[in-house]
Amino acid sequence: MNIILLPESEQNQSRWFIREQRQLTHIYGHLNAKVGDTLKVGIRNGARYIAEIIAMNTTEIEIKVLEKVSLPEKCPITLVLALPRPKVLRRLIMDSVTLGVEKIILLHSFRVDKSYWQSPFLKQLDDYVTLGLEQAGDTYAPEIQLYQRFKPFVEDVLPELIQQKDWAYVAHPYIENKLPKNIASEQGIIIVGPEGGFIPYEIDLLIKNGCQAIQLGNRILRTETAVSYLLGRLSAY
Amino acid sequence: MNIILLPESEQNQSRWFIREQRQLTHIYGHLNAKVGDTLKVGIRNGARYIAEIIAMNTTEIEIKVLEKVSLPEKCPITLVLALPRPKVLRRLIMDSVTLGVEKIILLHSFRVDKSYWQSPFLKQLDDYVTLGLEQAGDTYAPEIQLYQRFKPFVEDVLPELIQQKDWAYVAHPYIENKLPKNIASEQGIIIVGPEGGFIPYEIDLLIKNGCQAIQLGNRILRTETAVSYLLGRLSAY
Numbered sequence: 001m002n003i004i005l006l007p008e009s010e011q012n013q014s015r016w017f018i019r020e021q022r023q024l025t026h027i028y029g030h031l032n033a034k035v036g037d038t039l040k041v042g043i044r045n046g047a048r049y050i051a052e053i054i055a056m057n058t059t060e061i062e063i064k065v066l067e068k069v070s071l072p073e074k075c076p077i078t079l080v081l082a083l084p085r086p087k088v089l090r091r092l093i094m095d096s097v098t099l100g101v102e103k104i105i106l107l108h109s110f111r112v113d114k115s116y117w118q119s120p121f122l123k124q125l126d127d128y129v130t131l132g133l134e135q136a137g138d139t140y141a142p143e144i145q146l147y148q149r150f151k152p153f154v155e156d157v158l159p160e161l162i163q164q165k166d167w168a169y170v171a172h173p174y175i176e177n178k179l180p181k182n183i184a185s186e187q188g189i190i191i192v193g194p195e196g197g198f199i200p201y202e203i204d205l206l207i208k209n210g211c212q213a214i215q216l217g218n219r220i221l222r223t224e225t226a227v228s229y230l231l232g233r234l235s236a237y
Numbered sequence: 238m239n240i241i242l243l244p245e246s247e248q249n250q251s252r253w254f255i256r257e258q259r260q261l262t263h264i265y266g267h268l269n270a271k272v273g274d275t276l277k278v279g280i281r282n283g284a285r286y287i288a289e290i291i292a293m294n295t296t297e298i299e300i301k302v303l304e305k306v307s308l309p310e311k312c313p314i315t316l317v318l319a320l321p322r323p324k325v326l327r328r329l330i331m332d333s334v335t336l337g338v339e340k341i342i343l344l345h346s347f348r349v350d351k352s353y354w355q356s357p358f359l360k361q362l363d364d365y366v367t368l369g370l371e372q373a374g375d376t377y378a379p380e381i382q383l384y385q386r387f388k389p390f391v392e393d394v395l396p397e398l399i400q401q402k403d404w405a406y407v408a409h410p411y412i413e414n415k416l417p418k419n420i421a422s423e424q425g426i427i428i429v430g431p432e433g434g435f436i437p438y439e440i441d442l443l444i445k446n447g448c449q450a451i452q453l454g455n456r457i458l459r460t461e462t463a464v465s466y467l468l469g470r471l472s473a474y
Contacts, residue, residue, distance in 0.1 A: 218374070232469025233469040
């Protein structure tokens with residue numbers, strides 16, 4: 001936890017308190033903080049501060065802002081992911097948020113098990129986002145959208161998204177074109193398929209609607225590895 | 238498992254058999270393969286082939302090579318990692334191998350818990366390498382070295398490694414310099430510290446011995462995220 005995130009409502013309070021049990025446990029148990037120590041604190045979807053602990057007990061910690069500190073840069077990339085296995089979803093969301101993507105879209109695909117859409121993990125997306133923000137020290141959550149139908153998304157939604165960006169790449173292991181080096185713009189869309197990849201029909205439809213299919217050097221990567229790798233390749237952070 | 242790896246000894250046999258239980262389980266249980274089906278097969282530290290199943294029973298599967306296929310490109314990067322928590326080690330080795338790094342060095346550092354060096358996980362490095370190769374469809378294992386003393390490695394070993402490369406970057410969140418974009422050469426060394434980062438003394442010693450300290454856009458990344466991200470930034474695959 002590299003930042004203590006406070007609810008937006010706290011913004012308007014004259015005195016600020018940390019009351020969330022998870023945060024208290026971190027501050028007491030992990031940081032062993034005491035009165036007078038400083039903490040990195042952020043208002044959800046707001047500013048980031050260095051704050052000083054001015055009072056603490058087991059149920060709440062009162063802090064006083066010392067100074068405002070700039071937020072980490074966001075990465076102007078929209079990430080479109082075929083809905084991954086529930087156990088992978090947590091890491092994928094957390095890592096993407098940590099790396100600062102501005103928008104995440106979870107999409108159905110032929111090789112996505114329909115049961116994934118019923119997974120209780122999908123109800124916990126906000127928690128995964130929080131973990132990612134806390135890791136990065138960021139306060140702004142990316143927008144997350146879910147599309148349970150592939151074709152309508154690719155034909156009706158994706159083209160508009162692409163118009164607002166400079167490129168859209170779909171990573172596909174069985175294609176000739178390699179991802180170009182030294183892409184000038186960071187404004188783009190990265191699309192990553194399910195385990196086993198998109199089916200040819202899906203790749204064709206993505207290409208027909210404005211995506212370039214590229215391979216990552218004929219190594220087959222796990223989704224979670226591919227996403228961090230691609231964000232490294234395509235963002236300047 | 239995107240390739241069936243056979244021991245080097247198999248190379249010299251006139252007939253090839255798959256006998257490893259893990260592989261048999263994958264072929265029967267996951268692929269539901271039958272006689273006449275083809276498999277991606279590789280000889281450890283050797284060539285990669287498309288092979289046909291010509292006979293199978295519960296204890297062994299006999300295959301016949303149909304054609305040789307080229308191996309995935311390696312990534313000419315040496316990865317130096319402060320020894321991570323045991324539970325992170327598996328993923329870190331597996332991902333690095335999947336991404337094709339040529340060499341991995343595990344290093345002690347002030348913030349590395351000494352107990353990590355006694356972890357049973359360290360005895361399983363070969364298994365993690367195998368998982369990484371099977372994921373990537375690769376056959377060549379990277380060299381892995383362990384250094385339990387920081388200073389002697391940085392002063393006596395690292396400078397020679399750097400001489401053979403074009404750059405050596407140590408990722409450090411609390412530094413001004415950003416990682417440059419568009420680095421021409423892929424021949425380099427990436428150094429990633431422990432949770433909590435290297436201590437100032439360690440950073441100074443690394444810089445004094447030829448490393449450039451760079452930050453990744455003041456987002457604090459987990460080691461496993463940082464490694465895939467950096468390999469994306471610095472390799473062209």
